[in-house]
Amino acid sequence: MPVVVDTARFLADLHELRQIGTYKTGVHRPTYSKEDMDSRRWLMTKMAEIGLEPEMDGIGNVIGRHPGPGPHLLVGSHIETQNQAGWLDGALGVVAALALARSGLPVDVAAYVDEEGHFDVGFLGSRSLIGDLTEADLDKARNRTDGTPLRQALRAAGLSGEPRFRLDPTRYKGAYELHIEQGTQLEREGLRAGVVTGIVAIWQFAIRIVGQQDHAGGTTMAERKDAGLAAVRLLAAIDREFPKVCGRRSTWTTGRITLSPGAPSIIPGEANILFQFRDVEMAVLERMEECLVRLVQESNRNERTEAFLEVIDKAIPAVCDPAMMTALEAAAREHAPDAWQFMPSGAGHDSQNLARIMPAAMLFTPSIGGISHHWAEDTKEEDLALCCQILATAAERFLAG
Amino acid sequence: MPVVVDTARFLADLHELRQIGTYKTGVHRPTYSKEDMDSRRWLMTKMAEIGLEPEMDGIGNVIGRHPGPGPHLLVGSHIETQNQAGWLDGALGVVAALALARSGLPVDVAAYVDEEGHFDVGFLGSRSLIGDLTEADLDKARNRTDGTPLRQALRAAGLSGEPRFRLDPTRYKGAYELHIEQGTQLEREGLRAGVVTGIVAIWQFAIRIVGQQDHAGGTTMAERKDAGLAAVRLLAAIDREFPKVCGRRSTWTTGRITLSPGAPSIIPGEANILFQFRDVEMAVLERMEECLVRLVQESNRNERTEAFLEVIDKAIPAVCDPAMMTALEAAAREHAPDAWQFMPSGAGHDSQNLARIMPAAMLFTPSIGGISHHWAEDTKEEDLALCCQILATAAERFLAG
Numbered sequence: 001m002p003v004v005v006d007t008a009r010f011l012a013d014l015h016e017l018r019q020i021g022t023y024k025t026g027v028h029r030p031t032y033s034k035e036d037m038d039s040r041r042w043l044m045t046k047m048a049e050i051g052l053e054p055e056m057d058g059i060g061n062v063i064g065r066h067p068g069p070g071p072h073l074l075v076g077s078h079i080e081t082q083n084q085a086g087w088l089d090g091a092l093g094v095v096a097a098l099a100l101a102r103s104g105l106p107v108d109v110a111a112y113v114d115e116e117g118h119f120d121v122g123f124l125g126s127r128s129l130i131g132d133l134t135e136a137d138l139d140k141a142r143n144r145t146d147g148t149p150l151r152q153a154l155r156a157a158g159l160s161g162e163p164r165f166r167l168d169p170t171r172y173k174g175a176y177e178l179h180i181e182q183g184t185q186l187e188r189e190g191l192r193a194g195v196v197t198g199i200v201a202i203w204q205f206a207i208r209i210v211g212q213q214d215h216a217g218g219t220t221m222a223e224r225k226d227a228g229l230a231a232v233r234l235l236a237a238i239d240r241e242f243p244k245v246c247g248r249r250s251t252w253t254t255g256r257i258t259l260s261p262g263a264p265s266i267i268p269g270e271a272n273i274l275f276q277f278r279d280v281e282m283a284v285l286e287r288m289e290e291c292l293v294r295l296v297q298e299s300n301r302n303e304r305t306e307a308f309l310e311v312i313d314k315a316i317p318a319v320c321d322p323a324m325m326t327a328l329e330a331a332a333r334e335h336a337p338d339a340w341q342f343m344p345s346g347a348g349h350d351s352q353n354l355a356r357i358m359p360a361a362m363l364f365t366p367s368i369g370g371i372s373h374h375w376a377e378d379t380k381e382e383d384l385a386l387c388c389q390i391l392a393t394a395a396e397r398f399l400a401g
Numbered sequence: 402m403p404v405v406v407d408t409a410r411f412l413a414d415l416h417e418l419r420q421i422g423t424y425k426t427g428v429h430r431p432t433y434s435k436e437d438m439d440s441r442r443w444l445m446t447k448m449a450e451i452g453l454e455p456e457m458d459g460i461g462n463v464i465g466r467h468p469g470p471g472p473h474l475l476v477g478s479h480i481e482t483q484n485q486a487g488w489l490d491g492a493l494g495v496v497a498a499l500a501l502a503r504s505g506l507p508v509d510v511a512a513y514v515d516e517e518g519h520f521d522v523g524f525l526g527s528r529s530l531i532g533d534l535t536e537a538d539l540d541k542a543r544n545r546t547d548g549t550p551l552r553q554a555l556r557a558a559g560l561s562g563e564p565r566f567r568l569d570p571t572r573y574k575g576a577y578e579l580h581i582e583q584g585t586q587l588e589r590e591g592l593r594a595g596v597v598t599g600i601v602a603i604w605q606f607a608i609r610i611v612g613q614q615d616h617a618g619g620t621t622m623a624e625r626k627d628a629g630l631a632a633v634r635l636l637a638a639i640d641r642e643f644p645k646v647c648g649r650r651s652t653w654t655t656g657r658i659t660l661s662p663g664a665p666s667i668i669p670g671e672a673n674i675l676f677q678f679r680d681v682e683m684a685v686l687e688r689m690e691e692c693l694v695r696l697v698q699e700s701n702r703n704e705r706t707e708a709f710l711e712v713i714d715k716a717i718p719a720v721c722d723p724a725m726m727t728a729l730e731a732a733a734r735e736h737a738p739d740a741w742q743f744m745p746s747g748a749g750h751d752s753q754n755l756a757r758i759m760p761a762a763m764l765f766t767p768s769i770g771g772i773s774h775h776w777a778e779d780t781k782e783e784d785l786a787l788c789c790q791i792l793a794t795a796a797e798r799f800l801a802g
Contacts, residue, residue, distance in 0.1 A: 083662060117666060144665065182619025200618060204665060215773035216654040217601060217679050217748030218583025221644075223771065228655050229640060236637035239630060243622075253617040254629050255665040257658045261484060264545065264605060264656040264675045264713075265518060265748075266774045274665045278618050312665075347618030347666075370624065372616035373667045 003103050003396045007385035010099040014384070017042065017079075017095060018087045026375025027087050031080040031118040032060065032157040039079050043094065043111055050102045052109060058162035059138075059154070060113035061125045064098075066106050071173040073395055074358070075100055076110030078125070078350060080118070083145075086377025088180050088384070090115060092365065096178040096388045105395050108172075112350040119153075120144050122204070122313045126350035129167045130357050167357065173399060174324050174359035177351045178391050180379055184370030185343055192383050193340040193390055194364035195328045198319045199352040200249075200278040200345060203285055204312035205292065207234070211305040213261065213269025228259040228268035230305040235273070237295045242277070245291045247284035249344060252277035280317045280344050289314075318352035321359035324398055328363055331393035336386055347372075363391050404504050404797045408786035411500035415785070418443065418480075418496060419488045427776025428488050432481040432519040433461065433558040440480050444495065444512055451503045453510060459563035460539075460555070461514035462526045465499075467507050474796055475568070475576040475759070476501055477511030479526070479751060481519070484546075487778025489581050489785070491516060493766065497579040497789045506796050509573075513751040520554075521545050523605070523714045527751035530568045531758050568758065574800060575725050575760035578752045579792050581780055585771030586744055593784050594741040594791055595765035596729045599720045600753040601650075601679040601746060604686055605713035606693065608635070612706040614662065614670025629660040629669035631706040636674070638696045643678070646692045648685035650745060653678035681718045681745050690715075719753035722760035725799055729764055732794035737787055748773075764792050 020042060021027045021035030029035040040062050044054035047064030054064040062079070066072055077093025097109040113125030121141045127133045141150035154160050186194050211227035235254055242252050254275050259268035277288045296309045325342075332340035343364065351360045365387045368378045421443060422428045422436030430436040441463050445455035448465030455465040463480070467473055478494025491512075498510040514526030522542045528534045542551035555561050582588075587595050612628030636655055643653050655676050660669035678689045697710045726743075733741035744765065752761045766788040769779045 082664065082667065182616040183621065184624060202618070202666070212772075213775045214771065215583040215748055216656065216677065217603070217652060217746070218768065218773050219652070219771055220584065220650065220747070221647075221652055223585060226654070228658065229636075232633055232636040232640065232655070235630075235633040239633065249621065251618060251620070251622055253627070253666070253668055254633070254660070255617065255667055255669065256660055256663040257629065259655070259657055262657040263483065263774075264677055265603070265654070266483065266656055267654055268656065269775070276617065276665055345618070346621070347616055367619065370615065370620055371613075372619050373664075374614045374670070 003105060003392045005099050005103050005389045005392045007388060010095060010388050011381055011385060013046065013095045013098060014091065017091050023084045024375040026085055026377060027081050028084050029081045030083055031114040031116065032153045036080045037157055040111065043079060046098055047109055050098065052101055057165040058159050059124055059128045059164050060157065060159055061129060061165055062111040063165060064109040066101060066108050068106055070106060070171060071399060072106045072108055072171055073399065074110055074172045074175040074354065075107045076112060077177050077179060078115035079111040080114060080116055082116050082373045084375050085373050086375060088379055089372060089377060092180060092384065093178045096391055099388050100392050100395055103392055105392065115350050118143055119150050120312065123350060123353055126353035128164050130353050131166055132353065169357045172358050174321060175351060175354040176324065176391060176395060177349060177362045178387055179349060179362060179364060180372065181364040181367045182347050182372035183367065186364065186366035187370065189341065191339050191341055192366060193332050193336050193387050194343040195325055195332060195340060196320055196345045196362035196364060197325065197342050198280045198317060198344050199349055200280050201285060201315040201317040202276055202278050202348045203289060203314045204276045206310040206312055207273040207275055207296065207307060209271040209305050209307045211269055214267040216265045216267050219267060224267055225304045226267050227271040227305050230299060230303040230307065231257060231271035231273055234295060234299045234307065241291055241295060242288065245287045247279045247281055249346060250277060250279045250284055250288065251346060278346060282317060315348060315352065318355040320361040323401060324359050324361035327394040327398035327401065328361060330397055331390045334393060335390050363387055404506060404793045406500050406504050406790045406793045408789060411496060411789050412782055412786060414447065414496045414499060415492065418492050424485045425776040427486055427778060428482050429485050430482045431484055432515040432517065433554045437481045438558055441512065444480060447499055448510055451499065453502055458566040459560050460525055460529045460565050461558065461560055462530060462566055463512040464566060465510040467502060467509050469507055471507060471572060472574040472800060473507045473509055473572055474800060475511055475573045475755065476508045477513060478578050478580060479516035480512040481515060481517055483517050483774045485776050486774050487776060489780055490773060490778060493581060493785065494579045497792055500789050501793050501796055504793055506793065508796065516751050519544055520551050521713060524751060524754055527754035529565050531754050532567055533754065570758045573759050575722060576752060576755040577792060577796055578750060578763045579788055580750060580763060580765060581773065582765040582768045583748050583773035584768065587765065587767035588769065588771065590742065592740050592742055593737050593767060594733050594788050595744040596726055596733055596741060597721055597746045597763035597765060598726065598743050599681045599718060599745050600750055601681050602686060602716040602718040603677055603679050603749045604690060604715045605677045607711040607713055608674040608676055608697065608708060610672040610706050610708045612670055615668040617666045617668050620668060625668055626705045627668050628672040628706050631700060631704040631708065632658060632672035632674055635696060635700045635708060642692055642696060643689065646688045648680045648682055650747060651678060651680045651685055651689065652747060679747060683718060716749060716753065719756040721762040724802060725760050725762035728795040728799035728802065729762060731798055732791045735794060736791050764788055
């Protein structure tokens with residue numbers, strides 16, 4: 001008998017989790033905050049209720065192991081959120097994994113910690129699970145917003161001294177993840193599910209520009225070494241030049257600009273920029289980086305300031321496993337005929353790390369208005385339920401294949 | 402017998418004041434901070450020691466009245482500083498005024514509060530003294546950095562309920578102010594004093610750009626409403642267009658850019674910019690404002706975001722009093738032959754407000770390297786002493802004239 005998900009229970013669980021760290025219609029659960037840790041403990045209780053064996057590791061990953069025989073699937077996502085963000089981003093994939101386990105599938109349920117990158121390492125949990133993070137990496141890591149050292153945050157969360165888990169790839173036939181699209185491609189086409197073909201890599205940079213802090217009246221325009229103005233000119237050049245070297249679905253974003261000291265009558269002596277770009281193709285990523293390096297060099301030839309480019313993170317784009325995609329495709333054809341498509345993921349996900357040690361694939365639900373990383377993020381409940389069922393059917397097919 | 406300043410005492414006073422709120426080789430005395438209030442009380446003690454009658458008013462202005470007969474001169478500057486800024490900016494003019502009073506001149510010594518504009522009104526003290534600030538203005542005023550209401554800051558400083566002073570223009574023949582240049586014009590010409598011909602007006606604006614906060618991966622470049630990118634494009638347009646409409650000595654400065662929420666993977670939903678420009682000519686100021694308004698309109702036609710331009714402050718440029726300038730010129734010829742010049746002030750000063758109710762004029766000392774609003778700001782002690790003597794001689798001449 002084909003697997004059937006208890007979608008009412010699945011939606012009830014999602015709404016229960018939404019109560020932890022409520023912010024307007026969204027939630028606020030930054031990594032290792034009280035709300036985040038509460039949600040991890042909530043998850044462990046749920047796991048135990050359906051017969052899984054829950055454990056939290058020394059970096060905050062929660063895994064509920066299926067006690068029966070294999071082959072097993074690893075299914076999950078993340079449970080912390082961006083600041084004042086949506087109720088589904090991450091939570092959906094974790095609660096869907098619970099639903100699959102509850103339906104009887106041999107699924108280990110996982111919540112990978114800090115997919116949202118509150119700490120400057122990026123993908124703390126999934127990278128730790130595949131053995132890609134050394135203790136020295138953890139020693140250096142800091143919170144991007146307030147600079148808190150990761151070690152201090154772990155201590156405050158009660159995780160100091162606990163061992164970190166390492167995934168055993170021989171235990172798993174593959175890893176599935178359900179996630180919201182965080183864009184409008186599905187919605188615009190009137191579709192209800194997206195089978196992901198690959199995950200973009202995010203390349204993150206910090207650009208620091210050093211000028212000379214001065215009085216905004218006494219210093220003539222010709223004498224100034226205005227770090228803020230140099231930043232504006234560099235970002236305007238990126239805006240002009242990147243469309244010439246990017247790929248069809250590349251994105252690039254300046255998330256933060258900080259001028260120091262940041263007062264109305266002082267010429268900024270320093271500017272700090274957080275910049276990132278994304279693509280699914282390595283060649284395109286490398287072309288964009290080349291362009292960025294060239295523009296920083298040009299700035300240093302043209303301006304009276306000095307710009308420094310620091311690489312924060314350069315991930316590798318991931319391709320989804322063909323057999324796992326085929327299982328998703330068949331399940332989508334069954335439950336949502338003519339209402340699904342293949343598509344790349346413009347956002348980074350833990351699955352890109354899992355894909356380095358086992359087969360991995362992802363399914364997307366639509367996002368209303370494409371809104372994401374904002375408390376107004378939402379998805380129709382019938383689409384959530386449909387996609388959870390597609391994922392379960394695909395998991396069953398793939399395990400049987 | 403011509404007036405002679407005790408310059409050793411004058412320099413000793415300056416160094417004593419430097420001890421209050423020391424930061425590296427500069428000082429940190431933001432308006433109404435403990436350090437700022439300590440410096441005001443220090444000043445009142447000094448005033449009393451030389452026979453002046455010191456009083457502090459309900460907004461923090463300190464005035465030490467000369468007890469003898471008139472005509473009097475009002476001499477002073479400000480005593481609070483920008484954050485982590487220089488030891489002379491403001492303090493020099495206040496301590497020089499003390500030196501003039503000590504030398505026997507009929508001088509009222511003044512420290513006008515918040516010339517540095519920590520609060521979003523600008524020139525709180527001198528504007529209050531000339532009757533240009535209503536109680537309603539004070540009700541609305543907030544600290545530019547942390548948003549503290551002015552009323553709350555006044556309460557914390559123990560000033561609530563005290564009356565605000567109003568200057569009686571019939572008491573004064575004029576107002577003099579000694580200040581550092583905050584630029585490199587004197588230094589580059591090898592000069593030691595500058596007789597100021599006029600003071601620029603500062604026009605301050607807040608630009609708010611509203612877009613749509615979104616995930617930096619899921620949202621394609623074509624779909625984005627990126628408030629940060631719109632800000633960069635607008636500031637790049639200002640950089641391009643302002644040189645076409647500005648005057649010979651105009652300056653324009655973006656002191657702060659804030660992107661919200663300011664995270665690496667989120668497209669900024671809002672950008673806030675502090676922008677200002679300065680000139681000594683009303684016609685030039687109006688031309689620059691016209692240009693700014695046009696560029697904001699262009700942004701709103703070209704971008705998918707909406708920009709709002711808010712006027713924070715539009716001061717009126719001031720011309721220095723001819724008779725007071727002539728007295729300064731004669732004193733400079735006497736004490737610094739061939740080592741002085743006439744020059745406009747690129748920075749705003751309290752004297753521009755005093756000039757609205759009485760004759761006013763200013764003298765500049767050089768600034769080493771032109772550095773200002775930074776703790777490294779400095780001036781040679783022999784130039785400080787020389788300019789204090791020039792000011793005293795000019796004051797004596799003007800009073801006699």
